Amino acid sequence: MSLPQVRVKISSLYEDLKKSRQEFEKDSSAVLNSRKIVENALQDGNTYYGINTGFGALANQRILGEQLTQLQRNLILSHSVGVGNLVPKDISRLILQLKIHALCIGCSGISMETLQRLLYFLDHDLIPVIPEKGSVGASGDLAPLAHMSLPLLGFGQFWNEEGTDTIEASTILSAHNLEPVELQAKDGLSLINGTQLMSAYGAYILEKALYLLKVSDVASAMSLEALQGSIKPFDERIHQVRPHKGQLEVAENIRFLLRNSEILESHRHCGKVQDPxxxxxxxxxxxxxxDALRHSIETLQTEINSVTDNPLVFENGDIISGGNFHGQPLALALDYAKIALAELASISERRTYLLLEGHDGLPKLLMQKTGINSGFMIPQYTSAALVSENKVLCHPSSVDSIPTSLGQEDHVSMGSISALHLLKVYENVETVLAIELFTAAQALDFRKPLKPxxxxxxxxxxxxxxxxHATEDHYFKDDINIAQRLIRERKLIQNLDGEEYHLH
Structure with missing residues (x-):
């Protein structure tokens, strides 16, 4: 059974994909062998779905001779019906990388000429432009992957270097002295059958989420200190008798972040019984x-190291039609990830609200002179709006299905919608945490000279x-942008001077 030469992990996503690319250069035998099986099959007189037949509801129509290459070309052109906003360049690049990684496993039967052109695109940062909508998350992400494949034929567009504008593919191919590729039998189907849009969105976001989890713990520790909260609920014994892995990790992170706190010592015997x-x-x-994101990551890692097109080509010569393109595993995992991320923002917004109420010596709205100043009142409004929006976005897309292909494809996952919504949820959560960070920092200033x-x-x-530190109203949007940048550039944890390894 074929396995990927390099198993890609979410935590080392980009490094592993680079290694996978390098390994293919050393050994391409799996791809060559699978292609030879397809070529032999074309001579044996049998019928093979999508190789010498039509597609979907047209699977019973036999295609012969010179029409085989036209069949694959028509497949790409007819399926390029994506609409909506464009997938960001970084995610489009990841779609291309994941497609290449899957094809290189050697169960797809793609021709080496077509695969080498995809590799050329990747190596020269020629990233196809892909509309975000049009996939129902089964039969593969057909429309998005067709748009990914259009530049092979000289159609479609590439992103410019900055990812801010698009350039006609024909212009770029001419500049690189490249002729359009003539797709061979099975090539088009290998390209567009697969879950790479869903997988790329999921991998892109979950790789970032691993860091955002740490940020959420840091933000909560800052708020806890600013509000003179108790460290007792983080006692290891409490969590050992309910030993969910994530719960144990977070409690340990908070204890680490609050180590040697003067603020904690100052109110250790204050008489307060319990915090909110x-x-x-x-x-x-x-x-x-x-724990929920851990499950989603495990599912994504299985998926991105799998072959999800159809039919599949096996080493013994069998070519078998199946349903590995169905996005149900991803749809459920991405819906779960949406909910898990949204909850980080939900509880963060509550801490931000608490910081504004004027508890334990903090000025209301975190400014000394209010009335003329609104203080930190309105950033919390933004948090509240984003948390509320997430409640809508977190409706599970995977519970819906609309039949396609004249009923041949009668149950679909809608996982692509889960994927698109997951990105919006992530961006909202990042913003809510950014607001908590600079709000908690403002509150901590009022605890000086005690150190957290x-x-x-x-x-x-x-x-x-x-x-x-803010002493009067100003353009708070700048603060939000800067705090977001601190998160995106991963500087907040870096500032722990290497001690980020103590944070799970």
Whole structure:
């Protein structure tokens, strides 16, 4: 049974895909062997779906002779019906990389000429332009992958270098002295059958989510310190008697971030009994999201190291039609990931709200002079709006199905919709956490000269180096943008001077 030469992991996504590309250069025998099986099959007189037949509801129509290459060309052209906004260049590149990775496993029977052209595109950063909508998440991401394949034929567009504009594919091919590819039997079907749009969105977001989980723990620790919350709910013994892995990890992270806190010591015997849930239940809530995302990541890792086109070509010469293109595993996992990420924002917004109420010596709205100043009131509105939007986006796309192909494809996953919504949810969560970070930093300033825990203090310093303490109303949108950039550039955890390895 064929297996990928390099198993790609979400945590090392881009490095592993680069290794996979390099391994193919060393050994392309699996691809060559599968292609030879397809070529032999064309001579044996038998019928093979999509190789010498029509597609979908037209599977019973036999195609012969010179029409075989026209069949594959027509497949790409007829399926290029995507609409809507364009998939961002980074994700389009990942779609191309994941398609190449799957084809190189050697169960697709693609011709080497076509595969080599895809590799040329990747190596020269010629990234096809792909509309985001048009896939129903079964039979593969047909329309998006057809658009990915259009430049092979000289149609469609590529992204410019910056990913800000598009260029006609014919113009780029001419500049590179390339002629359009003549697709061989099975090539078109190998290209557009597959779950690479769903997989690319999922992998792109979940790789970032691994870092965002750490950010959410840092933000909650900062808010806990600023609100003079108790460290008792993070006692290891509490979590050992309910040992969900994510819960244990988060509790340990908070204990690490609050290590040697002067603020904690100052109110250790204050008499408060319990904090609100948004502080006290951070391990349980963040931890549950971690465990859900862990499951989604496992599903994505299986998928991106799989062959998801149809029919499949096996080493013994068998060519078998099946349903590996069906996106149901991804649709469910991506819906689950949406919910898990949304909950990080939901509890974060509650902590932001709490910071504004004026508890335990903090000024209301985190400014001394309010009335003329609205203080930090309105950034919380933005958080509330984004949290509410996520509730709509988190409706599970996977519970829907509309038959296609004249009923031949009578159950579809709609996982592509899950994927598109997951990106929006992630962006909203990132913004909500960014708002909590600079709001908590403002609140922590009022606890001076007492110092917070060592990890919190370093995170606070990273924020203050980019966003100054606010004494009056100003253009808060700049603060949001800067805090988002700190998250995206992964500088917040870097500021722990290598100690990020203590954070799970």
């Amino acid at each position: 849930y948004c502080l006290r239940c951070v391990p349980q809530v963040h931890g549950a999201s971690r 825990g060592e990890g919190v203090e370093k995170a606070h310093k990273a924020i203050r180096e980019a966003i100054p």
